[in-house]
Amino acid sequence: MKLGDIEIQAVVENKFKLDGGSMFGVIPKSLWSKLCRPDENNLVDMDINPMIVKTGRDILILDTGFGDTLNERQTKIYGLTQTSRWENILVEESIKPEQVTGVILTHAHADHAMGAFKRGHDGSVQLRFPNAKYYIQKREWQDAMNPNERTAATYIVEKLRLLEDSGKLVLLEGDTELFPGVSVKVIGGHTPGMQAILIDGGGQRVIYPGDLMPMAAHIKIPYVAAVDLDPITTMNQKRWLHEKMLKEDWIIAFDHDRQFKLAKFRQDENGKIVPVGV
Ligand SMILES: [Zn+2]
Incomplete structure (x- = not known):
């Protein structure tokens, strides 16, 4: 899709399954299972949807997925059902990894x-986009490098350390414009340092809010994942996003939805907010 001079493309890096209960928090299964059908192990299917942004000067990647350096145990824990599609994606989009100048991570x-990493021919772990700078909030980075008992399963610290040691990491402190038309805004909730990425062009705004609203099934305010560290902040930010989506006609890029990659919101006759694909 084109936003003025900026071109954006949602891509599917991988597919995985997570426990439905952990994805919908306090919502009873009898309700969430109507929106998201679980399998016999109570797992729900999710896509991993990074975005490619071409500004005319820079090629940017928003979030990177799982990549292909996980071990067997991690692959099983995260319910990955196939291998990383990064190689295919880059061929399909005619992008050489060296051309990517920025990777913006919503969280770690x-x-x-x-997906910031790839397995080299010699088996070593390397940066997938060797010429890019990697942008993330400083707060998120500190939390990721010092996980607690609750967050330890979500961060792979020994790999993150490779990124830190590469000298390519840029730690952000708050909201800022990183490239013309591309800015970040701290959202919190899911993790205290999670940031949304905003893309502005041609009078339109796209928001890539990370795991604030991972799927269209999470549009309703209380449909918050149990893994969110501060669910009240998530709910407040969702309320804010509803208003922007409806009143200012923003476009949301869902990071884990199977059906909707980019959508606008509309209110139906009962006041219910529904996604409309764009
Ligand atoms: Zn997350």
Whole structure:
């Protein structure tokens, strides 16, 4: 899709399954299962949807998926059902990894940050986009590098350390414009340092809000994942996003939806907010 001079493309890096209960928090299964059908193990299917942004000067990647350097145990824990599609995606989009100048991470959870790495021919772990700078909030980075008992399963610290040691990491402190038309805004909730990425062009705005609203099934305010560290902040930010989506006609890029990659919101005759694909 074109936003003035900026071109954006949602891509599917991988597919995975997570426990439905952990994805919908306090919502009873009898309700969430109507929106999201679980399998016999109570797992729900999710896509991993990074975005490619071409500004005319820069090629940017928003979140990176899981990548292909996970071990067997991690692959099983995260319910990955196939291998990383990064190689295919880059061929399909006619992008050489060296051309990518910026990678913006909403947060450092494994399904968002581990695609920053690839397995080299010699088996070593390397940066997938060798010439890019990697942008993330400083707060998120500190939390990721010092996980607690609750967050330890979501961050792969030994890999993140490779990124830190590469000298390519840029730690942000708050909201800022990183490239013309591309800015970040701290959202919190899911993790205290999670940021949304905003893309502005041609009078339109796209928001890539990370795991604030991972799927269209999470549009309703209380449909908040149990893994969110501060669910009240998530609900407040969702309320804010509803208003922007409806009143200012923003476009949302869902990071885990199977059906909707980019959508606008409309209110139906009963006041219910429904996604409309764009
Ligand atoms: Zn996450």
